[in-house]
Amino acid sequence: MVRGCTGSVTSASTVLLEPRMVSKASCAAGPPEQLACMAAQDGTATGLAAGLGAGDGLGVRVGDGLKEAVARPVGDGLLRTAALPPGAQPATANIATTAASLIPTGNWNARARADVTPGIACTPFTISAPVSGLNERRVYRMKAALAVAAVVLVSGCADAPPPFTADVNVSASQTDSVGGRAQLVVNVTNTGPAIPHIGLTFVSADKWYERHTLTDPGGCTVATDYSALDCGDVAAGATAIFSITGTASQAGKFHYELELRELVRPFHYVNDHPNGADIQVWDETISAA
Helix, strand or coil: CECCEECCCCCCCCEECCCEEEECCCCCCCCHHHHHHHHHHCCCCCCECCCCCCCCCCEECECCCCCCCEECCCCCCCCCCCCCCCCCCCCCCCEEEEHHHCCCCCCHHHCCCCCCCCCCCCCCCCCCCCCHHHHHHHHHHHHHHHHHHHHHHHHHHHHCCCCECEEEEEEECCEEECCCEEEEEEEEEECCCCECCEEEEECCCCCHHHHEEEEECCCCEEEHHHCEEECCCECCCCEEEEEEEEEECCCEEEEEEEEEEECCCCCCEECCCCCCCCCEEEEEEEECC
């Protein structure tokens, strides 16, 4: 609070000035308008100076507590205000009120101000890792798998050889005695492409070459690993007759099932169908000697 005096050059009378109080408040950062107001206050200096009489008397200046200034009165005794420092702004943002209008609160700095915009609270949050990269990889793998499957299917269809076809007739001995002569004759007329290593394949538990001792294989060899008689190649359009002779070695009743197929990979059957290849079936009874 400052109490000052004033006077004139022609009069010795003095008049007391009304007490004044200067206050300034700073607030938390808010909207752009409030920031502009705060910027206007920053660096503002104002105050009152009093001088009485002439000479080198010092005047005291009260400001906002941020800066100090010295008022030097001139000889006419008039009230002078100290010059503002360079860059200072006019004291338009200060609030001046009379002492009678101020009511102490004792803790006003801690109270909420209606003209102060509350700070905006920030809530921490977590951004989950992107999954688009993982989804794109899955789609790519699926597309790659489909592409490979399509290539395999197309190549398989393009490279698939024509099926083996032939007219097949089988004749065999049905009653024999142990030590007696028995015969198996297979007549093949090839009506399709060449058949490499055509095999007389037994798909039954009884195999003719196991129940007889071969005396004339008819140009074939036993291929035990394939349960077959390997009779060599049959050219396209050719007719082959495989006459196999043997001696009955075991007494009993036997059941034979015979199919024809190539004995090299991919082991395609002759006269193959969705439900299986053509099969030749017969029974044989071998009596004891």
